[in-house]
Amino acid sequence: MxxxxxxxxxxxxxGPLSELFALDLAAATITCAHCGASGPLGAHHxxxxxxxxxxxxxxxxxxxxxFASDSRGLRFEMTGTRLLTVAT
Amino acid sequence: MSFVSRGFxxxxxxGPPGRLPPGQYDAGKAFPVLSAGPVPRRHLDAWDFxxxxxIDDPLSWTWPQFQRLPHVDVTVDIHCVTGWSKxxxxxxxxxxxxxxxEVETAAEYVVAFCDGGYTTNxxxxxxxxxxxxxxxxxxxxxxxxxxxGPARLLVPHLYFWKSAKWVRxxxxxxxxxxxxxxxxxxHNYGDPWQNQRYAGD
Numbered sequence: 001m002x003x004x005x006x007x008x009x010x011x012x013x014x015g016p017l018s019e020l021f022a023l024d025l026a027a028a029t030i031t032c033a034h035c036g037a038s039g040p041l042g043a044h045h046x047x048x049x050x051x052x053x054x055x056x057x058x059x060x061x062x063x064x065x066x067f068a069s070d071s072r073g074l075r076f077e078m079t080g081t082r083l084l085t086v087a088t
Numbered sequence: 089m090s091f092v093s094r095g096f097x098x099x100x101x102x103g104p105p106g107r108l109p110p111g112q113y114d115a116g117k118a119f120p121v122l123s124a125g126p127v128p129r130r131h132l133d134a135w136d137f138x139x140x141x142x143i144d145d146p147l148s149w150t151w152p153q154f155q156r157l158p159h160v161d162v163t164v165d166i167h168c169v170t171g172w173s174k175x176x177x178x179x180x181x182x183x184x185x186x187x188x189x190e191v192e193t194a195a196e197y198v199v200a201f202c203d204g205g206y207t208t209n210x211x212x213x214x215x216x217x218x219x220x221x222x223x224x225x226x227x228x229x230x231x232x233x234x235x236x237g238p239a240r241l242l243v244p245h246l247y248f249w250k251s252a253k254w255v256r257x258x259x260x261x262x263x264x265x266x267x268x269x270x271x272x273x274x275h276n277y278g279d280p281w282q283n284q285r286y287a288g289d
Contacts, residue, residue, distance in 0.1 A: 002234060003123035050124035051170060051249070052272060061126060062205070066272055072286050075273050 003049065010044035013053055017067060020074050023086055030055075031083040034062030038083070107165055108173055109280035115172035119235070122170060124268070127233045128203035128254050135238055137222065138257035139187060142195040147187075148257070151238070154224075157182045162221055164244035166251070167280040179242055181223030184215040187258070195260035199267060200241050203254040208267035209276070210243065210250060212260070219245060222255060247278040247285070 014026040031038040037059035044064065047054040052068035052075070064080040078084070103114040132151040139147040149157065161180050167173045199209050214220065220243045224231050231237035236253030243250045249269050270276050275284040283289055 003121055003127055006123075007126070045126075047124050050122050051269060051274065052124075054124040056125055063125070068273070072273060077272055 003047070006047075006049055008046040008048060010041040010046050010055055012048070013041065013046050013055060013067065016053060016069060019069055020067070020076055025086070027087065029083075029085040030057075030064050030081050031085075032057040032060060032062060032064055033080050033082040034064075035060035036082070103173060104175055107175060109167055110283045111171065111285075112167055112173040112280065113171055115174045118172070119174060119177075120168070120170075120172055121234050122168070123234075124206070125204050129233060130203050130238070130254070132238060136256070137187070137239065139191065139260065140257065141199075141260035142193045142262055143191055143260055147191070154182065154222075154239070157186055159225075160221070162223075162242070164242070166244050166248050169247040169249055169274065169278070169280075169285050173280075178227050179221065179223040180225035181221040181239070181242065183218065184220040184222065184258075185218065187222060188216065191260075193260045195262055197261045197264045199259045199261055199265055200250075200252040200255050201257055201259060202252050203256055206252055206254070206268050208241075208250050208252050209261075209265055209270055210246070211264075211277075214246065215243065215258070219243065245279070247275075247280050249274070250278055 011026050014024055017025050026042045028041050029038055030041055043058060045056045045058055052066045054063055055065045057064050062080055065078040068075045135151045136148045137154055159180050160183055163176050163178050165175045166177055196212055198212050198215055199207050201207050222239050223242045224239045239255055241252045241255045273287050275287055275289050278284050
């Protein structure tokens with residue numbers, strides 16, 4: 001099985017992210033800081049067989065956010081996200 | 089993914105005497121592939137290796153030019169920050185000493201840059217004096233894309249995230265600029281014998 005086969009979609013990150021966010025982020029809209037495309041987290045590409053969860057833009061493959069939960073706590077980085085929108 | 093028969097599921101902690109850093113296990117014959125993104129597929133006609141940054145005349149080699157540089161065989165142990173180590177891995181490639189040759193630079197650091205956007209930072213002295221290579225062969229075969237082919241950096245004395253897959257060049261820098269994992273809370277230097285996994289270790 002190749003790493004490309006193991007790619008998940010962003011819905012699979014909703015569970016781990018619930019450690020940090022009270023809201024379910026699967027439907028949150030992410031606007032990519034690299035190319036400007038936007039879409040729901042659930043439609044993004046998720047690479048989880050790395051030292052962190054790495055979420056990439058489905059349009060340009062740029063990294064939009066990274067999340068880790070390990071012995072050092074929770075780390076969330078989103079310099080690749082220009083805007084995160086959550087409908088309320 | 090492969091299944092292992094009962095009786096062989098225990099991870100061998102020890103490995104050859106004195107060669108397993110703290111917190112690591114022996115991966116045996118396995119060569120795990122971890123990836124934070126899609127595997128880049130670059131045609132060799134469109135590949136080059138560059139040295140830029142703090143250098144008066146930037147250098148670059150096409151794939152045929154790179155193949156003509158003197159290659160050396162290296163057999164080394166590698167250690168991934170996720171816990172596995174692998175002993176006596178056999179590579180062939182070009183020493184970074186050859187690549188940097190007679191380069192005059194005031195730089196004290198390098199950033200390896202790669203297809204796919206990955207970066208990792210190292211002190212310049214850690215890639216010189218026979219400590220680092222740009223390898224294009226693993227175990228006698230052309231380096232597979234999943235393992236970083238056509239060429240990857242090999243810096244076996246540091247955790248394997250420093251051995252950047254799909255490497256396209258080195259940028260010489262006066263300042264230390266944290267790379268992809270280093271700016272996400274991982275250790276800036278990454279010495280496996282010092283257990284330098286996370287920032288602050």
